[in-house]
Amino acid sequence: MIPTIWTWLTSAQNWVGSFGIGNRLAQHVGYSLLVVAIAAVIAIPLGLWVGHTGRGRWVVSATNAARAVPTLGLLFALALWVGPHIPGRAAFVVPSVIALVLLAIPPILAGTYAGVEAVDPAARDAAKGLGMTPRQVLARVELPCALPLLWSGLRSAVLQVIATATIAAYIGLGGLGRFLIDGLAQADYAQTAGGAILVCLLALVADGVLALVQRVVVSPGVSGRRRRRRGIILAPGKDMGHGNVAHTTRA
Amino acid sequence: MIRFDDVTKEYPGGTVAVNGLSLTIPTGQITALVGPSGCGKTTSLRMINRMIEPTRGLISIDGKGVADLDAATLRRGIGYVIQHAGLFPHRTVLDNVATVPRLLGWDRAKSRAAAQDWMERVGLSADLADRYPSQLSGGQQQRVGVARALAADPPILLMDEPFSAVDPVVRQQLQSELLRLQAELHKTIVFVTHDIDEALLLGNQVAVLRVGGILAQVARPADLLAAPADDFVADFLGHDRGIRALSFVGMPRLPLHPELTLALGEVPPADAPDWMLVVEGGHPLGWVRTAGVQGAVDTSDLNRSGTVASLTASPREVLDAALSSPARRGVLVDDAGEFVGTVRASELATLLEAGQA
Ligand SMILES: Nc1ncnc2c1ncn2[C@@H]1O[C@H](COP(=O)(O)OP(=O)(O)O)[C@@H](O)[C@H]1O
Numbered sequence: 001m002i003p004t005i006w007t008w009l010t011s012a013q014n015w016v017g018s019f020g021i022g023n024r025l026a027q028h029v030g031y032s033l034l035v036v037a038i039a040a041v042i043a044i045p046l047g048l049w050v051g052h053t054g055r056g057r058w059v060v061s062a063t064n065a066a067r068a069v070p071t072l073g074l075l076f077a078l079a080l081w082v083g084p085h086i087p088g089r090a091a092f093v094v095p096s097v098i099a100l101v102l103l104a105i106p107p108i109l110a111g112t113y114a115g116v117e118a119v120d121p122a123a124r125d126a127a128k129g130l131g132m133t134p135r136q137v138l139a140r141v142e143l144p145c146a147l148p149l150l151w152s153g154l155r156s157a158v159l160q161v162i163a164t165a166t167i168a169a170y171i172g173l174g175g176l177g178r179f180l181i182d183g184l185a186q187a188d189y190a191q192t193a194g195g196a197i198l199v200c201l202l203a204l205v206a207d208g209v210l211a212l213v214q215r216v217v218v219s220p221g222v223s224g225r226r227r228r229r230r231g232i233i234l235a236p237g238k239d240m241g242h243g244n245v246a247h248t249t250r251a
Numbered sequence: 252m253i254r255f256d257d258v259t260k261e262y263p264g265g266t267v268a269v270n271g272l273s274l275t276i277p278t279g280q281i282t283a284l285v286g287p288s289g290c291g292k293t294t295s296l297r298m299i300n301r302m303i304e305p306t307r308g309l310i311s312i313d314g315k316g317v318a319d320l321d322a323a324t325l326r327r328g329i330g331y332v333i334q335h336a337g338l339f340p341h342r343t344v345l346d347n348v349a350t351v352p353r354l355l356g357w358d359r360a361k362s363r364a365a366a367q368d369w370m371e372r373v374g375l376s377a378d379l380a381d382r383y384p385s386q387l388s389g390g391q392q393q394r395v396g397v398a399r400a401l402a403a404d405p406p407i408l409l410m411d412e413p414f415s416a417v418d419p420v421v422r423q424q425l426q427s428e429l430l431r432l433q434a435e436l437h438k439t440i441v442f443v444t445h446d447i448d449e450a451l452l453l454g455n456q457v458a459v460l461r462v463g464g465i466l467a468q469v470a471r472p473a474d475l476l477a478a479p480a481d482d483f484v485a486d487f488l489g490h491d492r493g494i495r496a497l498s499f500v501g502m503p504r505l506p507l508h509p510e511l512t513l514a515l516g517e518v519p520p521a522d523a524p525d526w527m528l529v530v531e532g533g534h535p536l537g538w539v540r541t542a543g544v545q546g547a548v549d550t551s552d553l554n555r556s557g558t559v560a561s562l563t564a565s566p567r568e569v570l571d572a573a574l575s576s577p578a579r580r581g582v583l584v585d586d587a588g589e590f591v592g593t594v595r596a597s598e599l600a601t602l603l604e605a606g607q608a
């Protein structure tokens with residue numbers, strides 16, 4: 001079993017061509033990036049706004065509740081309802097992207113909101129009292145303090161999107177999901193398992209990259225990597241985030 | 252000068268936190284706002300920098316109504332220190348302190364230089380500059396908070412219970428350092444506290460508020476202790492008012508008595524008095540009971556119970572020096588800490604009684 005998977009993964013001919021692993025991987029990465037980018041552009045400003053103003057908390061609860069909708073069902077529904085109104089290939093792309101964006105928004109939104117919410121009220125009060133405008137309070141204090149949780153939400157979203165983007169293959173969009181579907185259809189277990197392994201590896205690599213970026217963008221003062229002199233670990237950003245932002249993946 | 256003119260703050264929901272407050276806060280002095288919890292101290296303070304807007308009445312700084320100024324601009328010109336410091340956890344100590352200079356548009360180098368300077372002035376060592384707030388003790392965090400408030404050298408400093416969350420020893424240090432700084436800086440400081448002793452210690456003027464946000468009395472510390480306006484103020488001042496008032500009255504001219512002194516290693520003379528003061532290099536070390544000394548005096552013979560007062564000390568410290576001395580003679584020292592003579596409690600009491608203070 002394992003040797004056949006290994007053979008499938010390493011044979012050069014499986015990597016080339018428009019149906020090859022190389023192209024499928026690129027498609028998968030491309031969709032995932034697009035989806036997370038769109039979700040971040042929506043969820044981060046929204047989360048900052050809700051956290052900063054304290055208004056519209058229901059938005060966060062509502063999107064959290066929306067996580068219960070199965071993404072695959074949503075994908076088919078969108079493909080059936082929205083697809084016919086869109087010309088050409090976009091008829092397939094748009095429904096998948098929407099379905100995956102809806103999947104990615106809740107963790108990013110929840111992480112951002114929870115991060116801003118958790119900012120020490122005294123720091124916020126001091127920022128205002130020293131003469132920061134509301135925008136400056138948001139950009140210079142709330143956002144950087146919220147980053148550990150925000151980043152956890154983002155990582156969570158990336159993992160979910162990479163795992164779930166396999167379903168886009170059901171409506172003909174390619175990506176690594178193709179190998180799962182084709183492999184199952186052809187009873188080619190090496191291909192199915194190989195595809196699954198590639199999805200896992202991609203997820204691990206993406207998470208590793210984000211973890212490295214986190215070291216650069218998150219201040220050591222809030223990341224928990226610096227310890228108190230007395231040896232107590234303060235707010236371990238990563239763990240805290242994982243507690244608040246559930247790591248669930250569904251396909 | 253900061254003026255409150257018939258200022259009232261009623262919160263949504265009907266709580267009247269401040270009620271018709273009229274108060275003048277003189278330039279270059281410390282005004283302590285004191286009163287029980289919930290009496291409207293914080294609300295009053297925060298109306299000065301428009302963190303809270305009054306419902307009625309006028310607050311002005313040097314004749315200009317604060318309501319007419321842009322809130323952020325106003326706040327950048329007023330130092331602000333709060334109870335839990337409220338440091339920015341993601342910024343280093345130095346960057347925390349440089350906050351207001353940066354907001355005012357000073358360049359990076361100038362802001363950092365100012366921040367370093369103020370860190371030193373509030374007693375923070377330079378090697379803390381690159382730490383993050385979570386790596387500091389509570390006392391250090393409060394100092395950073397004070398340095399941050401002063402960094403752009405504002406003429407006014409608002410302080411809301413800045414020392415109430417640190418332990419008593421550190422609190423005492425911070426209090427005396429504030430007084431030392433103020434002697435150099437002459438800021439207009441509004442200092443909120445619920446601790447009457449802190450208010451009496453720090454305030455050139457003390458404003459006592461009662462619950463409901465009503466000003467009960469405003470006076471200099473000595474006058475407050477000498478003439479509380481009503482039962483509430485008297486109760487709030489608490490016990491030992493006579494003794495505590497001695498901190499604030501002038502020291503009468505008191506006769507200084509010479510003292511037969513010994514150095515370590517000397518043998519008390521045969522006709523020695525009961526207690527003799529041991530002095531080394533001019534500095535008093537303690538008393539010895541001559542009857543108990545075997546041969547030469549060494550440090551194990553010393554009784555250190557007596558406090559030492561300086562020539563510029565208040566009657567309270569001088570009286571304490573006399574009463575705590577086993578010889579009942581209080582040791583006085585000069586600015587250099589060198590022994591100058593002793594005083595008697597009875598003589599001080601006589602002068603105080605005669606009202607020569
Ligand atoms: N934002 C607010 N909304 C409603 N009531 C408030 C608010 N802030 C303070 N209060 C009330 O106003 C009163 C005075 O509060 P405060 O000025 O904080 O008192 P202090 O600082 O003297 O303890 C209290 O009764 C408090 O509960």
Ligand SMILES: [Mg+2]
Pocket residue numbers: 292293294
């Ligand atoms: Mg208060």
